[in-house]
Amino acid sequence: MGSRARSGRGGAAALFVAAVMVVSWSAAGVGAIGANWGTQASHPLPPDTVVKMLKDNGFQKVKLFDAEDGTMSALRESGLEVMVGIPNELLAIMASSMKAADKWVEKNVSNYLNKGCNVRYVAVGNEPFLSTYNGSFLLTTFPALKNIQSALVKAGLGNQIKVTVPQNADVYDTATGKPSDGDFRTDIHDRILEIVKFLSDTGGVFTVNIYPFISLYIDPNFPAEYAFFDGRSQPVVDGSATYTNMFDANHDTLIWALKKNGYGNLPIVIGEIGWPTDGDMNANAQLAQRFNQGFMTHIATGQGTPMRPGPIDAYLFSLIDEDDKSIQPGNFERHWGIYTYDGIPKYQLNFGVPNSQIKRASGVKYLDKKWCVLKPTVSLDDPKLPDTVSYACARADCTSLGYRTSCGMLDTRSNISYAYNSFYQKNDQDDVACGFSGYATTTGQDPSTGTCRFGIMIEVDSAYSWKPRRVRSNYLLVLLLALVHLCVSSS
Ligand SMILES: *[C@@H]1O[C@H](CO)[C@@H](O)[C@H](O)[C@H]1NC(C)=O
Ligand SMILES: *[C@@H]1O[C@H](CO)[C@@H](O)[C@H](O)[C@H]1NC(C)=O
Ligand SMILES: *[C@@H]1O[C@H](CO)[C@@H](O)[C@H](O)[C@H]1NC(C)=O
Numbered sequence: 408m409g410s411r412a413r414s415g416r417g418g419a420a421a422l423f424v425a426a427v428m429v430v431s432w433s434a435a436g437v438g439a440i441g442a443n444w445g446t447q448a449s450h451p452l453p454p455d456t457v458v459k460m461l462k463d464n465g466f467q468k469v470k471l472f473d474a475e476d477g478t479m480s481a482l483r484e485s486g487l488e489v490m491v492g493i494p495n496e497l498l499a500i501m502a503s504s505m506k507a508a509d510k511w512v513e514k515n516v517s518n519y520l521n522k523g524c525n526v527r528y529v530a531v532g533n534e535p536f537l538s539t540y541n542g543s544f545l546l547t548t549f550p551a552l553k554n555i556q557s558a559l560v561k562a563g564l565g566n567q568i569k570v571t572v573p574q575n576a577d578v579y580d581t582a583t584g585k586p587s588d589g590d591f592r593t594d595i596h597d598r599i600l601e602i603v604k605f606l607s608d609t610g611g612v613f614t615v616n617i618y619p620f621i622s623l624y625i626d627p628n629f630p631a632e633y634a635f636f637d638g639r640s641q642p643v644v645d646g647s648a649t650y651t652n653m654f655d656a657n658h659d660t661l662i663w664a665l666k667k668n669g670y671g672n673l674p675i676v677i678g679e680i681g682w683p684t685d686g687d688m689n690a691n692a693q694l695a696q697r698f699n700q701g702f703m704t705h706i707a708t709g710q711g712t713p714m715r716p717g718p719i720d721a722y723l724f725s726l727i728d729e730d731d732k733s734i735q736p737g738n739f740e741r742h743w744g745i746y747t748y749d750g751i752p753k754y755q756l757n758f759g760v761p762n763s764q765i766k767r768a769s770g771v772k773y774l775d776k777k778w779c780v781l782k783p784t785v786s787l788d789d790p791k792l793p794d795t796v797s798y799a800c801a802r803a804d805c806t807s808l809g810y811r812t813s814c815g816m817l818d819t820r821s822n823i824s825y826a827y828n829s830f831y832q833k834n835d836q837d838d839v840a841c842g843f844s845g846y847a848t849t850t851g852q853d854p855s856t857g858t859c860r861f862g863i864m865i866e867v868d869s870a871y872s873w874k875p876r877r878v879r880s881n882y883l884l885v886l887l888l889a890l891v892h893l894c895v896s897s898s
Contacts, residue, residue: 440703440758441468441488441722442745443679446475447729449833452750453868454481456768457726460750461487463766465758470678470722472533474515477868483523490528490571490722491515493555495544498532502550505557512558516568529568530678531555534575534616536595539735548572549601556609566610572602573614573678576657579664585645586714589660590667600668607670615661616679616724619653619698623689624737631689636701648713654680654702659714675715679724681745684753686738688811696754699723699745703758730804730833738806749773749865772866779831779841780824782848787819795843796826803829807859814859824854825861832864 535544619634750768834840
């Protein structure tokens with residue numbers, strides 16, 4: 408497992424250890440691994456395809472960010488445990504209206520339970536205390552949580568379904584870097600504590616998202632090796648505990664924060680953990696594999712962390728890339744998937760099923776083998792070229808074009824072609840979307856090179872996610888742009 412990333416020596420021993428760990432994984436009931444399934448994609452894979460992918464790879468649970476009917480219906484009779492989510496935008500109404508909370512539970516929990524969907528958790532909000540939200544959800548999260556719990560109890564599901572609030576890991580911190588000095592952040596201390604007390608009283612769980620990658624991204628002095636699980640980093644010694652990876656230390660900072668406030672036994676779920684593969688110099692398949700496989704191996708031992716020995720309950724972030732996500736957090740945000748948009752694994756990963764290889768999605772339907780590229784006759788000095796690229800990049804996806812990213816090595820021509828093609832594919836290969844004032848043309852020759860993949864879009868399941876209105880408005884904008892350029896050049 409994780410040993411693959413290390414040197415070849417001791418391979419047989421490592422294999423044996425891996426085999427023992429896989430056996431003990433199922434025998435000891437070590438927390439099964441789950442996956443986050445987000446759907447902010449222009450062309451999402453059909454839900455049935457995704458559910459088959461999850462099952463083929465031995466995932467036993469899945470975490471959602473809402474309760475879309477297509478997704479929920481595909482999960483019926485799948486046996487997968489489901490965490491459904493209430494988006495932050497719904498917190499205010501859930502907080503102010505018991506009736507709305509009742510309806511949400513009826514429609515999005517009871518309804519699907521009756522249809523054979525194995526719902527186990529309701530996540531109320533998603534990282535609602537994140538600083539980028541400017542406190543917008545500070546006052547509504549707890550009342551929404553209380554109303555949803557009451558609604559579950561009324562529906563007779565109080566014991567069957569647990570509530571939680573997925574939190575970003577910066578709701579707690581430690582001034583010294585030692586986990587034992589951990590506590591909840593002073594500015595939100597009371598807000599977090601009322602939630603913690605309620606979760607403790609009602610049998611809920613504390614869900615936290617832990618991201619060593621983000622620490623590395625925002626802090627150039629962060630010791631990179633500490634992000635991984637190979638034990639190569641300078642350890643942090645905290646009393647009798649020794650930490651060789653950031654995950655354990657961060658997790659135990661939370662345990663200490665809970666303990667200090669009287670809730671040291673509250674169950675913890677890792678709601679998101681993962682590593683992106685593009686959009687930043689530290690985001691690539693090699694490091695993502697090293698991190699994710701290291702984490703899987705870590706939880707497969709069942710050892711837990713120094714402060715909480717035992718199984719770790721976790722959901723990988725994420726299953727599939729999402730090209731419609733906001734890049735406000737960084738260009739890597741669209742590249743967290745273990746899989747590309749079309750269900751191809753980016754690297755090898757063993758999910759704890761003996762001798763298993765990661766399996767790709769089956770039956771994916773692609774559009775034609777056509778790409779949109781810059782015409783070879785166009786001069787790179789043309790002053791209007793940059794506008795066409797900005798236009799494409801603003802509406803499609805150019806996050807693979809930066810410094811030390813998967814397409815960072817392209818020359819200027821190919822770079823422009825990449826932007827054009829991204830827009831063309833996102834608009835379902837419509838001819839109008841390969842215009843760019845006449846600078847672009849389609850080709851049947853794949854421009855992909857090295858690590859840089861010029862994708863072909865997939866067909867989407869029209870029953871679930873065809874988005875006609877947005878596509879049409881894109882066309883209108885292209886036409887408008889073409890017109891503007893025509894006017895400029897003819898004047
Ligand atoms: C159920 O969830 C969906 C998806 O998040 C949401 O759009 C819908 O409003 C919810 N239904 C109710 C009755 O609240
Ligand atoms: C938060 O505040 C910043 C700066 O004042 C603003 O740019 C941003 O739009 C705000 N975000 C939200 C979600 O209100
Ligand atoms: C490629 O395109 C991106 C996005 O427009 C731009 O930031 C970058 O500077 C370009 N690189 C080259 C070599 O043209």
